[in-house]
Amino acid sequence: MRVGRIPYVNCAPVYGAIDRGVVPLAGTLVDGVPSALNQAIAGGTLDVSVVSAVEYARDHARYLLLPDLAISCDGAVKSVMLFSTRPAESLDGERVLVSRSSMTSVALLELLFEHVWRARPVFVPGDAEAADLAQDAEPCAARLVIGDAALMLRHPTHPVAVAHGRAYPHVYDLGSEWKAWTGLPFVFAVWVARRDIPVADALRVHGALIESRDWGLAHIDTLAADAATSCGLPARVLADYLSGLDYRLGLPYLEGLTTFFRRLELAGRVPAGRLEFLPAA
8 A cells, every 4th residue: 555645744643653663554655745645646656645635625536535534723723824025915916926735725825815815916836845945036925835844934043934034024824814714624634545445455544544643642742852853943833833733534624624615616626526435344
């Protein structure tokens, strides 16, 4: 089994026990940014993967959702951020750089501009990983940054923030903006299995991911300390970040997910669909 993993800090609670050998996985982990994993599982080179929520909505007939497993927030997410030189409402016609790494974050940003900020900027796809921010000089009025790069850019003493942060006095957390707009949690990523793989194999992977997730949630401080060495952020900041995310898929989060999908469907951005989960047997 080929199992996709996003190499961001926010995935550490799901994969941490597998990485340490605490929980065995009957498969091989394949790393990639969300958009790369979306393409890989759609193309059949992955069997099970975490994917952008929009990837499921875009092609739900290809996938089954893994129950009780997601990356979600109920309010601030802290790692999906719009950094802007001006208030979002005043960005009509301005260039907004959007990360190529995430379909869901871009789709959410488009909805927020249309329905909340009432502005129509020019969205320009670009690279916004940490290494790109450190050397990027492309002029833009605002930029959407996700994952570890967003954590770095919003932390005032990190070198990436020192180099770029002062250019963006207006900062918007997309999880908070969605919550203020709808009153609901938001689901950024889900885990899916391709429908053409044996259910028993998918269930074994699902069981390992759930067991690893439960271990990870009980060892947030350990995971944060490990991540601090690689991304240059204080362990306490990362522990607070991970503790603010939800890795399950309870009823309020399902409501948030279906509301998001319904708004995208009404906007003509995804086809009509439904949520279908991996069966128990």
